Amino acid sequence: MAEKTMMKGTEAMGEAAIRCGARLYFGYPITPQSELPEYMSRRLPQVDGNFLQAESEVAAVNMIYGAACTGTRVFTSTSSPGFSLMMEGVSYIAGAELPAVFINVVRGGPGLGDIQPAQSDYFQATKGGGHGDYHLIVLSPSTLQEAVEHIELAFDLSDKYRTPALILADGMLGQMMEPVELPEFKDLESLPKHDSWSLTGMGNREKHIVTSFDINADVLEQMNIRFQKTYREIERNETRCEEFMMDDAQYAVVAYGTMGRIMKTVVKMARDEGIKLGLIRPITVWPFPYDTISDAAEKVEFMMTVEMSVGQMWEDVRLAVGKKIPTPFYGRTGGVVPTPVEIFEALKKQMEVK
Amino acid sequence: MQAKVILKRPESLTDKEFTYCPGCLHGVAHRLVAEVLDELNLRRKTIMVAPVGCSVFAYEFFNVDGTVAPHGRATAVATGIKRAMGPEKTVFTYQGDGDLAAIGTAETIHTANRGEKVTTIFINNAIYGMTGGQMAPTTLEGMKTTTSPYGRNVDDAGYPIHVCELLQNLKGVAYLERVSLLDPRGIVNAKKALKKAFTAQEKGLGYSLVEMISTCPTNWGLSPVESLKWAKDKMLPEFPLGVFVDRVGDVK
Secondary structure (H helix, E strand, O other), rough: OOOOOOEHHHHHHHHHHHHHOEEEEEEOOOOOOOOOHHHHHHHHHHHHOOOEEOOHHHHHHHHHHHHHHOOOOOOEEEEEHHHHHHHHHHHHHHHHHOOEEEEEEOOOOOOOOOOOOOOOOOHHHHHOOOOOOOOOEEOOOOHHHHHHHHHOOOOOOOOHHHOOEEEEEEEHHHEEEEEOOOOOOOOHHHOOOOOOOOOOOOOOOOOOOOOOOOOOOHHHHHHHHHHHHHHHHHHHHHOOEEEEEEOOOOOOEEOHHHHHHHHHHHHHHHHHHHOOEEEEOOOOOOOOOHHHHHHOOOOOEEEEEEOOOOHHHHHHHHHHOOOOOOOOEEEEEOOOOOOOOHHHHHHHHHHHHH | OOOOOOOOOOEEEOOOOOOOOOOOOOOHHHHHHHHHHHOOOOHHEEEEEEEOOOOHHHHHHEEEEEHHHOOOOHHHHHHHHHHHHHHOOOOEEEEEHHOOOOOOOOOOOOEEEEEOOOOOEEEEEEEEEOEEEEEEEOOOOOOOEOOOOOOHHHHHOOOOOOHHHHOOOOOOOEEEEEOOOOOOHHHHHHHHHHHHHHHHOOOOEEEEEEEOOOOOOOHHOOHHHHHHHHHHHHHHHHHOOEEEEEEOOOOO
């Protein structure tokens, strides 16, 4: 087993991206993830890579678009307001079926909000965000170890499905330090080839065109139908979810990312008091594990959603559960991270209601 | 008697019919760019970035690899392509005045300032063509458009922006010239400017841009011939032709 290194979240994700073969980074500083562009500016020249601090997130995402057009592995990172600025470009990248990886270290919103951890960009991440009928593959790590593993997975899935992928992190994951086992350095020659469509100059082949564009509505509809086919395939193959102490659970909570991690503590607190609580932790929030949650709703008495928002994933949980059982919600927002004790109190109240 | 080819379509243009209006000078600009790509033997290593605007389909007309950028972001996309591919490949953007000097101003200035080794062909006809004749950043004072129906009032809408004059003091710029497509002499000169601009990129000297004073008969409400005269009379005094930056030197 490889050695573990003590690293800050943002830097661990940056190093993981390099090890996965990314040699290009375009980004713009924004708290709480500025350590990531700083890290890339130090590290990329050491591995013959190229770091560029763009003039804005708008420029950065279009540099990503350009680099992705050449079939080169490329990624960027930002935080909530910056990701909002990138939305137009993300929509183009999805529409042009380009592989690229984004990291959103989510902070409190809306507007300028604050710089504390939040999960209030769930709608933006999972329901499209930009214009048009598209989805990103959205991975939500709950530990730094999972975050570095998700970087590798994001690049691989993005290449495989020619769909941009997003790591939906939060300020907690970005700023915390913990030991991580980093992936091995990938041989750049082993990365997937995109010779059949990428823009590299014609050489001796016919010209390639990459766009998200067709002025003919019937053709554009066909393009969209093709995207939807890919999305269904992703839903079938890539939906990921952790079930924690669900085997004998009488009550269940659903939480993702940092909140999912905190909920494990709450589950243990409950178990110590003899309460059979279990956790469903979506790892992909798009595609969302509707089936797992729907099946679990047959066995438990209620399904509580806990988020660092006023309830965005809650909508998907209610969609999965329907009217089978109560679907209460507990959340704090604006950058407030709820404590295990206050969540446990909220859970106990719900048990009394029942 | 044996037929002899004395003029033909450049290799760097496809046989796709242009979508431009009668009298529009995009066709002239396209041909010049294509001839230069041919003559410098760049076609097979070139990647182009089309804009949003009338020339949104330019990637169909040039016989090179190509994409379309979001409105205004062509030079950011070109930056990503060039950084990914390295100095061996040639990258150019083709942009209009609204794209380059309104919505894309930040990208234009910063790409130039970084000395990004890409080339921009900038078509200035003082109006938005594709969207139907609205005011552009380069619209002349007093000029009527669909969003300046009483004529551009500079107290309200500001002044026509001079892109070359803005960029000329940025140290990343290697070649910068304003030319016109309004008569044969202007066209011959425009081709020379393009050659220097692409040479600047090939030599890795920095960013290069050629601004071409052009027309829009359809949205100006003039015939093609009238529009050439109007551009000469009205636009050239506002946008004087000339070389603003030349770090290339003599080119054959």
